[in-house]
Amino acid sequence: MDLTDKEDTGSGSPLGTERQGRFERQRQEKLSRIKELGVEPYGGRYDGAELAEDIRHRPCLQGAEKGNIIEGEEGKAKCAGRIVLLRDIGKLIFITVRDWSGTIQIGLSKKLLGPDASGWPLAKLLELGDIIGVSGQLGKTRTDEITVWVDNLRLLSKCLCQPPEKFHGLSDIDLRYRQRYVDLWANPEVMERFKNRSAIIRTIREFLQARGFREVETPMMQSVAGGAAAKPFVTHHNALDLDLFLRIAPELFLKRLLVGGMEKVFEINRNFRNEGLSREHNPEFTMLELYQAYADYNVMMDLTEEIICLLVEKYCSSKQVQFRDITVDYTRPWRRARYAELLKEYSGCEIDDIPAIRAKARELGLDEAGMDEEVVINGVFEATVEDNLINPTFVFDYPAALCPLTRRKKDDPKYAERFELYIAGMELANAYTELNDPAVQEENFQIQLRGQDESMATMDEDFITALKYGMPPAGGLGIGIDRLIMVLTGATSIRDVVLFPLLRPIKDQAQGK
RNA sequence: GGGAGUGUAGCUCAGUUGGCAGAGCAACGGCUUUUUAAGCCGUAGGUCCAAGGUUCGAGUCCUUGCACUCUCACCA
Numbered sequence: 294m295d296l297t298d299k300e301d302t303g304s305g306s307p308l309g310t311e312r313q314g315r316f317e318r319q320r321q322e323k324l325s326r327i328k329e330l331g332v333e334p335y336g337g338r339y340d341g342a343e344l345a346e347d348i349r350h351r352p353c354l355q356g357a358e359k360g361n362i363i364e365g366e367e368g369k370a371k372c373a374g375r376i377v378l379l380r381d382i383g384k385l386i387f388i389t390v391r392d393w394s395g396t397i398q399i400g401l402s403k404k405l406l407g408p409d410a411s412g413w414p415l416a417k418l419l420e421l422g423d424i425i426g427v428s429g430q431l432g433k434t435r436t437d438e439i440t441v442w443v444d445n446l447r448l449l450s451k452c453l454c455q456p457p458e459k460f461h462g463l464s465d466i467d468l469r470y471r472q473r474y475v476d477l478w479a480n481p482e483v484m485e486r487f488k489n490r491s492a493i494i495r496t497i498r499e500f501l502q503a504r505g506f507r508e509v510e511t512p513m514m515q516s517v518a519g520g521a522a523a524k525p526f527v528t529h530h531n532a533l534d535l536d537l538f539l540r541i542a543p544e545l546f547l548k549r550l551l552v553g554g555m556e557k558v559f560e561i562n563r564n565f566r567n568e569g570l571s572r573e574h575n576p577e578f579t580m581l582e583l584y585q586a587y588a589d590y591n592v593m594m595d596l597t598e599e600i601i602c603l604l605v606e607k608y609c610s611s612k613q614v615q616f617r618d619i620t621v622d623y624t625r626p627w628r629r630a631r632y633a634e635l636l637k638e639y640s641g642c643e644i645d646d647i648p649a650i651r652a653k654a655r656e657l658g659l660d661e662a663g664m665d666e667e668v669v670i671n672g673v674f675e676a677t678v679e680d681n682l683i684n685p686t687f688v689f690d691y692p693a694a695l696c697p698l699t700r701r702k703k704d705d706p707k708y709a710e711r712f713e714l715y716i717a718g719m720e721l722a723n724a725y726t727e728l729n730d731p732a733v734q735e736e737n738f739q740i741q742l743r744g745q746d747e748s749m750a751t752m753d754e755d756f757i758t759a760l761k762y763g764m765p766p767a768g769g770l771g772i773g774i775d776r777l778i779m780v781l782t783g784a785t786s787i788r789d790v791v792l793f794p795l796l797r798p799i800k801d802q803a804q805g806k
Numbered sequence: 807g808g809g810a811g812u813g814u815a816g817c818u819c820a821g822u823u824g825g826c827a828g829a830g831c832a833a834c835g836g837c838u839u840u841u842u843a844a845g846c847c848g849u850a851g852g853u854c855c856a857a858g859g860u861u862c863g864a865g866u867c868c869u870u871g872c873a874c875u876c877u878c879a880c881c882a
């Protein structure tokens with residue numbers, strides 16, 4: 294295909310496609326001129342570069358005077374990064390270089406770089422988006438800007454595509470998601486958020502490991518998709534001629550590990566659910582699940598509160614965190630309220646008063662005819678309660694029928710020892726005292742299967758067998774990592790915390806025409 | 807799947823009642839050794855998302871389709 298002449302028709306034509314042909318041709322021309330200078334335009338290993346932020350905080354800059362260069366060893370500096378701003382003033386060029394710590398200004402002058410082909414002539418050919426490595430003496434300009442005055446310049450990678458507008462950056466949401474590799478360097482706050490995401494997950498791991506939890510990996514391709522009520526993705530293994538499901542939850546495998554004697558385990562990884570997309574739902578999402586033998590849901594509640602409060606302390610500027618148009622207050626202790634109590638508080642219905650609840654459901658426009666009691670109750674709960682749970686709130690003791698994997702309360706078997714954590718009206722965590730009675734578990738599965746269509750109705754027999762060998766009583770917890778990152782970093786949409794969210798492919802490309 | 811909105815230069819966006827397609831940045835040529843979104847002079851750049859329709863005339867009005875955003879529904 295001729296990339297230079299074909300014109301793309303789509304409005305969402307990404308940067309760097311055919312539509313940019315003339316810009317790419319111009320940049321290709323510069324590339325040729327660089328090669329003519331005898332310069333390799335795609336560099337190679339570049340050792341000893343210091344982060345821009347570290348250079349800015351050098352002690353030798355403390356007393357430095359405006360307009361001066363710091364001579365000698367202590368003034369030497371070396372850095373590498375992408376050209377994000379470029380000001381060519383004739384025999385002097387100022388460039389703002391961005392690495393992933395931040396930006397620093399470098400100064401290139403004809404005097405310092407001289408007539409050498411890879412010096413001044415190369416400098417004059419640099420353009421926005423190129424990746425360079427430089428070394429030189431540190432100093433401050435007349436306007437007090439910290440600057441590396443370059444005596445050695447290397448081109449590490451030529452940028453052949455037109456970068457986005459330098460002031461507004463890339464703001465088209467669709468383009469940002471499709472070309473995250475541009476979004477990340479064009480919009481520093483995006484980089485910042487993903488660096489935070491990485492740090493938050495590291496902190497969670499450190500917290501759990503310090504408490505004796507071991508990280509494990511369980512299958513993502515499963516022949517029975519269990520552990521949650523959700524529609525799975527189907528895939529196929531050729532050699533075994535076997536249909537497999539992408540997991541909807543790791544739960545049943547992690548509990549097998551409890552049976553095996555791993556007493557404290559966790560897994561942070563992807564689940565896949567074949568359902569609708571929204572700003573709180575991506576088809577693949579990251580979940581922390583952990584299990585602790587001999588614990589129960591109260592232990593999990595304390596643990597959840599501790600982890601998240603630690604994260605707030607480390608990654609948020611105060612206990613009051615802005616999210617969308619609301620403020621979430623993480624001050625401890627968090628509210629812990631019974632499911633039935635909240636239902637009464639916000640819907641006015643007693644949980645046992647089924648006629649009143651059905652009436653409320655109709656009032657809310659829910660189609661309750663033919664639905665099971667618990668489903669109607671939960672419908673009313675979701676419609677009336679959830680949006681009001683702004684500050685972190687543990688909702689506990691769910692109707693047992695909604696919790697097939699949960700141990701029931703000894704003194705009141707209508708309810709199960711389960712809690713969910715809500716923050717900003719979103720469900721963030723789900724936990725229970727795990728059911729370890731194989732007979733009850735099997736019965737619950739049977740009931741659950743009756744409500745599903747046949748194609749998906751498979752029981753995980755081996756899981757029942759595992760329980761028959763004896764699983765220690767345990768507490769289990771799941772935390773939606775993406776949503777947690779959202780509330781901690783103030784991201785409105787789950788797509789802002791997932792590097793490459795699922796998007797519909799652009800049609801022309803998908804058809805390969 | 808329903809409803810609302812958006813789609814104009816590489817990017818960010820204007821475009822009046824239906825009457826010659828616009829700006830800033832980026833690009834290209836020139837000047838410039840202290841700039842900070844550098845500045846000044848000049849040049850080029852368009853399938854106005856696509857297809858059809860109404861009209862003497864459509865970026866603008868209508869229909870259909872595509873993509874995205876918001877929202878509702880489905881869904882832990």
